[in-house]
Amino acid sequence: MSAVTIPKTPVRVSHPLRAEAVRGFAPIAGAAVVLTLGVLLVGSSAHWQGGWAETAAQLHNSVLVSVPLAAAAGCWQGGRERRRRTEELWGTVVRTPLVRFLASALPVAFWTAAGHLVAAALAMLATWPYAQGDRPRFGTVPGDAVAVAAAALLGHVVGRAVPTRLAAPLLAIAGYVGLGVLASADPGLAGPLDPAFPIMDTDVPVWWQPLAMAGWTAGLALAAALGSAARRRATALLPLAAAVAAATVLVQAGDGLWHEDPAAHRQVCDTSTTPAICVEARYAGMLPQIGEALSGITGRLKGVRNLPARWEDVNHEPRDPEAQLPMLTPLGWSVVRGRLTDPRQYAWEAAAALERRPECLHPTRRMLVADDAVESYLAPSPLQDDTDAWDAKGSAEQRAQARSRKAARARLRTMDDQDRREWLSAYFATAGTCDVKGVPAL
Structure with missing residues (x-):
């Protein structure tokens, strides 16, 4: 009886980086960034939705939250093998420590940065129907996303080095407080290097500022990763040199990193x-x-x-x-x-x-009555009726003033159109002064 040869079907083994990126903690970390930023942006939407400049500033300032969150996520992932007690088992695999580090760290860095980008895209879409001019502004978004990814890598290094489950929450708190202190302090040297440095809606970055900020944050994170996991730790000097070069450019530029939006003027x-x-x-x-x-x-x-x-x-x-x-x-x-x-x-x-009147120290009754009559004729105050009702219950002097105001308003309204135009022309001729003597009395 002859033997039958059964062809073997090749088994496709997915790359460990793909497995880490699709399953496990990394997608959850990205979703946490989207959810957290979404809650914060929705809560403050009245102050940015409808203005492209305000939206861009709000998204950049939200880095104060997304960077510590990404660092905490990376730290938690970095301590995973210690929590599972599989460190010795990982030490027996063929892959180098750097490959194992990157396979675990890069998916979290990718997903947290993607979460920040998704939140930014949703905010832009929310502004689009209500925008009243200007154009979308994406200048700071790439640099902010790189800073979030870099924070995740740095957090991973901390998670591998610090043997405690509290490392992740403590790192998030420390990152938030540290960035907050830097943001509120005198810019000085730290301001240009702070990825979460707050900006106003009129601030526009120079074209190379996001590139330099990305080089500073990414170079620092890669240097820490190589110094922690590479066999030849001297290779960390290359990204460290790039980070120092980018930091030097940022510090030397100082206040020149941002300029005022010409459209604001x-x-x-x-x-x-x-x-x-x-x-x-x-x-x-x-x-x-x-x-x-x-x-x-x-x-x-x-x-x-x-x-x-x-x-x-x-x-x-x-x-x-x-x-x-x-x-x-x-x-x-x-x-x-x-x-x-x-x-x-x-x-x-x-x-x-x-009226364009300066602050008059001793306004006369004639001036007050004339101003009130003009305002009431052109556009009454929403509180006018409440003020009149309050004065009607006040002292004899308040009641007399209320009667004078009402009589002046009535006379201005019932004037002939030509007479009223002449009176208003004389009134506006005194604008910018504390004297209405040239205005006919009402």
Whole structure:
């Protein structure tokens, strides 16, 4: 009887790096980063959703949380073999210590960095429907992701070296506190090297800052990994030299790493009204609804002379012939997700800004009555009725003042259109002073 040869089917053995990346702790670590950042971003969404610059700043500042979290995840993974008591067994395998280190550490670094990128992508998508101008900003995202991955590698080194289960939570706390202290301290030398250094929405990095920051954080992490697991530890000198070179560039640049966004100082105007309405170029899409909110004021001011040429959304004292438009920023107050939160309050503040009066130490009753009548005619304060009701229950002097204000408001409203335009023209001629003697009495 002849023997039958059965062909052997080759058994495909998955690469250990793939097994670690697909199963186990690494995907959980990435999901933890996404979930944690998601909760933080949702909780503060009113302050960034709707502005590309605010979203970019919020994502960069969230590194203060994602870096310690990634370091803790790497530390926990680094102590896995000790917890399983398989260190001696791993010592008998053919693979070198560095290969074993990378097979365990790289998946956590990849997944935590991917978690940060996913959170950033979701935040960008959440901003897109409400953005009112400008453009998406991705400048800091790559450098931040590399910093998160580097933190995971450094945490892995700590987890292998420190024989305690408390190493991971303690490292997370220490990282958060340390980065927080660096962020709140005088920038000095540490500021340019701090991957979680806080920025404002008007800050834009120079094009090479993310590359230099990535070289600093990645070089430091690779140097620690090679020094911990490589057979020839001298190879750690190469990434260490790269980290030192990147750090030198960052420190020497200092404040030059960031510059102000030019769009924050550029105004876009709607000149179809008098005064014209101007906002920052980053929020040009807000002009139609601001124009609608102020339409009652601009409609009542047709034909009136001596008005400011425009309202401007500026962060400084307006200059003639400008008036201060109520500020749109910071988001979360007068603007949330691309919409005015209280158009009536916004209109009243814009009407009050037309007076452009300095702080008068001793305002006269005539001045107060005239200002109140103009504000009430153009855009009444949302609290006007409450104030009148309160004064009506007050002292005799308060009741008399309330009667004077109401009478002046009524006279201004019932004037002939031409007479009212002349009176308002005389009134606005005194704007910027503490004297209304040239204004006819009401």
